[in-house]
Structures are given as C-alpha cells and as structure tokens.
Amino acid sequence: MRETLAERYARRVVLTLLVLFTLTPIYAMVSSAAKPLRDVQNSFTWLPSRPTLQPFVDIWRTVPLGRYLVNSLVVSSLAALVSVAVAIFAAFAVSRYRFRGRTTFSVAVLSTQMFPGILFLLPLFLIYVNIGNATGVQLYASRTGLIITYLTFSLPFSIWMLVGYFDSIPRGLDEAAQMDGAGPMRTLFSVILPTAVPGIVAVAVYAFMTAWGEVLFASVMTDESSRTLAIGLRGYATQYQVYWNQVMAASLVVSVPVVAGFLFLQRYFVAGLTAGAVK
C-alpha cells in the first residue's frame, strides 16, 4: 500500500507544523535556561547572547529540587503501579464477566470523572487527618496519602480504557486457553495481559502523569518533606522575582527521566497484536 505524492507531501507538512507547535515552547525553555536572568527579563531573543550554564547549578540551591524530584518519582511510580494493578483486575471482571451490579459499577466509575476537585478537596483532607488521628497512620503531609489519592484519581479512566482494550481482544483467545485447562487467573496473565500491553502501557503512562502533574491536592496535602515537583517548582517564583531561567532549567532537568521513560516505552506501541494473534 503506497501513498500518493500528494499524501506524502501533506503528511510532511502536517507533521512539520505539529513539530513546530510542540517544539517552540520547549525551545523557549531551553534557550531561556541558558540565559542570565536579566536577558530573560528583556525582549526575547532566539539565541542567548551570553550563554551560561549557571542556572543549572543554581536550581539545586534555590529550592530543594533533589528532594522534590525524588518525592515526585516515588509518588508517581507507586501510584501508577498500584493503579494499573487494581485497574487490570477490575477491567478483567467488567470485560469478561456478567454479574449483578456490572452496569452500576461502570456508571459509578464514570461518574467520578465529573467530580470537580474543589468539591472534595477539603473533605478529603479532613478525612485523612481524622484517619491519622484515629489510627496513627499519617496520611496527610505524607507521600502515602498522596499515593492513595493519586492512584484513585487515575483509577476510573484506567479501568474504562482497559475495559475497552480488553473488549477488543477476541473471546476466542480466552476459549482457547480454557480448553487448555487454564483457570481465570491463568487466562488473565498468559493471554489477556500480553495482548493488551499497548493499552496497559498507555494507562500506566496516564496514571504516572496524573500523579506527576497534580497541583491542587498537592498544595494542601504536602509539607516540605513530602512536597512534589508540581508545586515545588513554584518556589522559583519568590517574593523578589520569578527566576525564569531557573524555572526553565529545573523543568528541563526533571523532565529528562520522564522523557527518557517515554522513549523507552514507545517501543511497546509496536503492533504486537497483528503479529498473528488473530487468525
């Protein structure tokens, strides 16, 4: 199947425009991260006239960036891991079983997406505090509390997406495994999961990024030792001025592990399914 000349030309143009659109702010970040602050405050120039790497050094001192980075990585990774695991089980149940309450569950899960965060911010905080007082398990101002909160935020969408992916995996595969004597868990792990890897990776990325970027709850529920990047980066906007160049430098630095992760994961989007699974 070959594309026409017009198609190829159009593809190049569209992709170039998308690249420009995506890249321009990132370029602004990179070039500003290498300028002294005064240059950044003046009119924008494409190339730094006095390039410097000092911002990349200062960022670690102005704000405890290392600690924030570790907190964010820990919270986001654990939230993603647990969220995906819980979502896989729930999605398997919804996709493969018919049971009473299936519709109710699906509707309820969907409806949580409508909740405005502001509505339950204060109540959730109060509940965590009360659990902390009653049981001694510190949930507010702790990474654990954040992990639980974030994994629940990403759960509904994860479940929905996984149900969709699982549904598009033909029942034929299940039946084949059953005939080989596999129970439901075996079917899940050896048949469904390997086939749904692209979907699972997408959902894991989503769960990670939900935790990575959340601002509202983090601002109320963290203290200095548990603060995440999402709000920690605001520390560069100080009482005196906004250290633009340091914000950009810090953003670049903390995005490196995430982008590296993306680079690594995009392999999994290769069409594994078509390689003979359905024949």
Added chain:
Amino acid sequence: MTSTVSAPGPVALVGSRSDPPGRRSTGTRPARTWLPYALLLPAVILELSVHVVPMVVGVWMSLRGLTQFHIRDWTGAPFVGLDNYRTTLDVDTTTGRELLHSFGVTAAFTVLAVGLSWALGLFAAVLLQRPFRGRGVLRTLFLTPYALPVYAAVITWTFMLQRDTGLVNHVLVDDLGLFEDRPFWLIGSNSFVAVLVVAVWRTWPFAFLCLMAGLQNIPDDLYEAAYLDGAGFWRRLSSVTLPMLSPVNQVLILVLFLWTFNDFNTPYLLFGGSAPSAADLISVHIYQSSFITWDFGAGSAMSVALLLFLLVVTVAYLLVVNRWRRRA
C-alpha cells in the same frame, strides 16, 4: 477472518441491560460467582474512600453556612438549606451572572479544546502509523508537552505570551508583522485564545497517546482491503480507522470533555489565580469565590451545580452515542 472486531465497548454497558443480540455468551464462567466481586473490591474500596465519601461530605457542606467563622468546628456549621444555592445561582445577582458567564466560557473553551486536541491527536497517530526513520523520535517529541510538569509548561507559555518581551509577540509582530499593535494575551479578550492554545498544547499529546495505542489493534488487512478497493486517505480514515477506534473514541472524548471542563491547573497557573473575564473558567471561578473568600458553603454549592450540569451532559452524551451505535 474470525475476529469479533465489533466489540461493544464500555460505553454500551451503560445503555444496555442485557447482552446485545448476536453475542455469544461464551465468557460466562458459572462456577465462581464471587470472583468478579473480589476482583472489583480494591477499586471499590479506593473509590469509596477517596472519591465518593468526600464528595458526599462536600455536598453536605453545600447545605451549611461554612464560612471562616465555622471552619474550626465545621461539623457544627449552621444548616442553611438551599441558601447557598439561591445566592450563587440567582442570575439576577452579580454572583449568579458571573457564574453563568463562567459556565458559558468554559463550555465554549471545552468544546474547542477537546475538538482540536482530538483532531490533532488523530492525525498525528494516523500519520505515524507506518514505520519510517525517525518515527520513534517524533513519537517521543509529540509526547513531551505531556511529560513536562504542568507548572513548567504553563509558566513557559506565560513567559512566551508576555506582551513586550514574549516570544509569541516577537514572532507575530516583529518577525512576521501580522499585527500593528502588540496584542495582549494574558489579559483582555485574547486571553480566551491564549488559554485555549495552552490547553490544546498540553492535551493533544494525551489524545495522541490513546489513539496511537488504539490504532495498534486495527489489523493491517483491513487497510489493505480498503486500499485495493481504491479508497483514498479520507475514505480509509472514515470507513476503517474511525469505526475501529470507536470504543476508544467514545471514552476518550467523554473523558477529555469532563477533564477539560474541570481543569484547574491551566487557568490557575496561566493567570495567577485571577482569570480575566474572557477566560474565566469555572474551576478557577469557584476557587476564587470560595477559598479566597473563605465561603466554602457557597463554593461547595457551585461545585455541586457544576457536577449536576456535567451529569446531565454525560447522560445525554451516552444516550446519543448508544442510539447512534444501535443504528450503525
């Protein structure tokens, strides 16, 4: 070809009470009826404790006069019935009018942002479907806005949208000469465009991600068949890609709509907590009217109103989608 490619998708679950006709129920496993419930249990517990119970408390708060005078002993805040709703939703008052205006702005914003993000995501996913050199790099590049911490991404745009020193005006006015007067982007009526562009910039990679994963499930044979039938790019898109993406799209569009409508981070960080009238998105509006003014009863009331609105929209969406699916 045996594959049951026309799987109903999760959205159909909501509309249908029984199996859609023609579906062989070979998946039911009669013996262990407790298994599905056990599988669901962790999700249910988490959702109840983190989403549902606080939500209920939030609704309770909306019926109380919870101002700074009462927050210390919040369970004892006076019961005011529907007063909070009356004050905030009465369109004859300024408060009510502002809220309605905010709803309108948010609705327009959401429709445009979701539409554009989805379209861009779709085109990018389709255009990157077939392998070529540099595809991996492009994929990663397109996902980068999503990988950036939201504060960094939005503050970069704030920085770029500054009137005198920002990149955007530097390009539009100095380099390209498109405008006579340097436009404002962070205040005034252009702020709607600004927040829209920032939202699309941040959201379309996510649509791209989901659609990309969804496209993996479409067997190449279908495209081959369509190509051999003489179908061009748009025909292939509409007769193969879109129908096959239908389960993913249904969820994606609904969810993007709900998230964008509720989006707090983007307008809050872009406009520093007080959004100009043209870009007065509802999340920040409620935050301004409640947290800043210490009137949490009113803020909760507005949030509940927002929730009811979204509920209505969602139900309407699901009904429409289900009817469309049954016809198709």
Added chain:
Amino acid sequence: MLKRLLTAVAAVVLLAPLLSACGSDEPAAAPKTLTYWASNQGASLEADKQILQPELDKFERQTGIKVTVEVVPWSDLLNRLLAAATSGTGPDVVNIGNTWSASLQATGAFIQFDDATLATVGGKDRFVPAALASAGAANKPPTAVPLYSLAYALYYNKQMFADAGIASPPTTWEQLVEAGKKLTNGQRWGLAIEGANISENAHHAFHFSQQYGGEWFDAAGKPTFDTPQNVAAVKRYLDLMAVDKIANPSNAEYAQNQSVSDFANGKVGMLLWQAVGSSLKAQNMAADAYGVAPLPFLQSAPAGGKRVNSMVAGINIAVFKHTKNRDAALQFVKFMTSDEEQVALNRTYGSLPSVRTVASNEAFQAPEQKVLAEVLGSTAAPLPQVAQESQFETLVGTAMKELFAQVASGGQVTEDDVRKKLSDAQSQMRG
C-alpha cells in the same frame, strides 16, 4: 458477606470524622518541640531557611526548645493555614500576612493576645501601635503580634531624575505626573504599575481612597465600595496609565513583580512599592542608585481627605489554639519579638522592627529605613480590619485589574465604568 464487609468499611470511613471531630485541645505531655511555618520574605525559600536556622538554634540553646521551621511560599500559605485551622492539627506558630488577621481571627483558631498574654511576650506597649492595630479587629484583642513592619514608599532612579532635570522627588501626585511625563520617552517610562496584581491594586485603592476621604467599609462593617470618593480614588490611580500615560500599557499584565525588575533594570523611573531595597540589591541595583521618598499626597485635599499615604504593611506571628506547647510557643514569640532578634531579622530582610525599643538602632538608619519609619509612624493606616478583608482585596483588586486591561487595550475608562465595576464588586460581597 461481601456486602456486609463493604458496608463495614464504608461505615468506618464515614464515622471516623465524627468520632474524632471537634479535635480536643488537651495538651499531652509534650516534648519540647515546636513547628513553625515561616513565610517567604527573602530571595528564596532556601535563603529564608538559612537566615532563620541560626536564630532557631540560638533559641534552642537558650531555652532547650527545638523549633522545626518550614518556609511556605505565599501561593500555598493561606490554603495550608486554612487546612490547619479546619483540621485542628498543624504547626504551633505561623507567620501570617497582617491583612489576613481579621479573617483568621474570625475562625477562632488562633490564640487571642489579650493583655495577660501580651504581657508574657513583653507587654502591649512594646509594639509599634500602628503595627499592633493591624493584628485583628478593633474591638477585640489582637489575634497575632507584629513581627516585621513594612510600608509603601516612592522609589526613584537618581540618574534618570538628574538626566531629566528633576531636582527633587515629587510630594504631590500632580508633581509625580509631571516628573513621569518628563521621564517617559520612547524607551523608558515614568512609573511602573503592577496592574494585574490583585493585592497591589487593592492596596493602592486604599491609599487613594483615604486621601479622597473614602472608606471601604462603614462603621457597621458593611461594604461601601461605590461611593463617589472611592470612584474618584480608583480613577486617579487608573489615570496614571490612561490619561497621564506615564506607565507602560504592558504593565496591565504585570503580576509577578515585574515592576520591581523593570525599575532595577532602568526601564522605569519611579516605583511605588513596599520596602523593596533588599530585592533591588538582589537584582544588582546599588542602594545609592535610587532615592526613597514617602508616597505623594493630593495637592489640595478634598473634604474629608486624610493624610494617609501607605497601608500598615507587615507580617504578624500567630499561635494556633490547637498547639500542645502553648507556653513554649509564647516563649518563641517572645524570642522573635525580642530586641536582638528584631534587629537581626529586620536588618537582613530590609523591613522595620515591630517593636518600639530598637527604632533608633543603627541598623535602621539607612535612607530607605528612615523614610519607611517616618511613614509608619505618622502617615500610615491599617487596612480595614474586618473579617471580609480578603474578599474586599480580591473583588476590588480584580475589578481594577479588568479596568487596567480595558485601559491598556486602548479603551478609555470613565467614572461610570469605574462605578459600575465597584458596584458589581460590592454586590458580590457575602456575609
């Protein structure tokens, strides 16, 4: 069975808040530690920590009480205070913006400094009266004690003034406009205005309103936003950009202290700001490059106009009622407001001491500090100390932000426009 389990779980989660609601304030046998939330006063959060830690170590050596400090950025401080007040847990001692005092007082979550309590931290007479008046409603004991005092002043670039032939800093608004016009050419502007900054707008609205004889709240605490005096006051401030054109229209979007950077970088000749000397120093503007003068007055004061050219700005220090170490907390407050600490901290931050006893210390004799002290002592007035003060700042500040946007996009702003916006703001005031 599963259903019962689910119900039990839900019940526990639901009942937990009720079980431990209205948290008890009984002090347990407390170890000698305190948690202190400091505000961001310096160049960065880390810088603040480095400034405070030695003082806290000193306190520990003197009293054996260990203080753990967390420097909270302004963007988060109010949210966290609110959460702490609501939940009954959190820090023992906190810094608060002094304009929040009345609102926080209304929550009842903080210790009231009645005369007896004030005596434990040095006595009522120790504090600068204007500063203490900005620590709570007028008819109630203060809810905090002042820690750092600040006031607004007019900062002007000496070189630019000399180049433009302006001999001395303006003392009236009319003179300021003239000076501004002389300074404004294609590349530079006369005055910087932080037009999108809600609290700056509200503060200047207050200054002008006082000079025009207006009030934002009447004696009963009801808002009086759209009186003719207030309308004239707000319009006067807007006209600096709209009519006199001494401020760059781009300033209408300034909200992150760009005005200060513009002044430090020589793009603007005058700046109306609170105690900005240390910030200018951090931005490489030497102290002898600028002069400091009190804010101007109107040439001819209208009827009822007051001689006020600054709000009493500052940071207060408060103690949560839920603290388990009340005595230790009060000891810490006493320490922070002691002569030695007041000199050390205010010298570093460039602010003024909130206690009267060290006013003549040589640390506060620099030109900037002398002007600020004079303003604080004679022509400063506290913002309305009512519980709805933060609503006032938000609503009026936002109204002015929108008016500035209108001006900057080329529109004109009439008195009717201003009155309508202020009326709208007033009708949104609740409680």
